[in-house]
Amino acid sequence: MTLAAADARGTGTSAVLAQEGAVIERRPIVKIENQEAGSGPRSSATADYTVLLPSSAGEGGVPVTFQADTNRRQGIGSELFVASVPERPELGVIGDDRLAEVQRQLAGRAVEFDSMLVIGPFWGLATLAALIGWWLTESIRRPARTVTPDWHSLRVVVAGTKEHTEPPPPGSPEAADEKKRRENTRRFRCLVLEGCGQEVPFRSEMGLEAAGEALSGAHGWLLWHPLKKRGRDMLAELVGDDGWQLPGAVPVQVVERSTAEGLTEPAHPDPERQVRMLDLGAGWLVTASVPGVVGCAVAFGCLSTLLLVPEGGAWRWWTALAGVLATAVGFTVQAMGRIGDCDRNNDAAASSQPAA
16 A cells, blocks of 8 residues: 555656656657566566657657566567657656556556555455464453353462463473474563462463552462363463453463362352453553554554655655654553553552452
8 A cells, every 4th residue: 555655756757757748659669778588478578678759840750768677578669658748858758568557657656556456465365364363372352251160270369470481391392302492492471370389370461560560469269271272371360359350371381280289179150250351440552462552553654654755755764764653652652551550550450349
């Protein structure tokens, strides 16, 4: 979209011709120089082509040379679409074997609109694949679930945040040698839950740092279902005694070790008790993922910048600068949303009540 809408003429020949009211005609090639082309007859080519334009004095034709990238190899006598100003050959010409390409250059667009019909579907498929992958692996949007006796539970207290290091499990292919073990060792920030004399790393998916400050010292239950796995993690829910719920995940190794040592117990569901998602006090700025915030900021920043792009061909720099600045703004706004509400997070966590 950016390339199709941007003005790429600068101060070149196409800009001059467009300003002077150029017309497009088919003209035969009378000379070809510096041709670079593939071996096939239908291969594309780049060359300096010479055509004859009517003289302003009306005496014969005036040879004018221009460079073009054509879809096919051209020969003497082949006709090209040529844009020129009638009876003013001194202004030069632009040409190509495709009418749409000459029109694009006169209009000043960086690419043809038709190119969007090719690029767009591929971009859409790639974006859709990325969204599906994010939804399956990272999304916190999980359907409401009811705890049943086949869930496991562990009594815990929130002790803050830390960085957790998890090597691959012994006997796995990732732990076969030292190099693979280093490459597959995970390090991530997490909430630290203390229960039954051990630390449990909980990968909160909603505002980790804010949740760590708000929930430090809070008591509750860590719940998970043994069949709800996601890669090397077990999907889990941290449910506070005062009715809040925080979605996340716990490494499978930790869950298996806790179960083997008999530290867990079957969940005791209470049909009358309902919980609600933890409110961290800053709305979507806290709960939204960083890629989502930054992606929206970059998209809207680039789109807005196109309205201010000068017609001097500087659109590349303006768009790139807008992308960088919009990214920085996205991170800054999200950070301010987190910091500005830290003082209210403790009260929010303490005052949350069960809700239907």
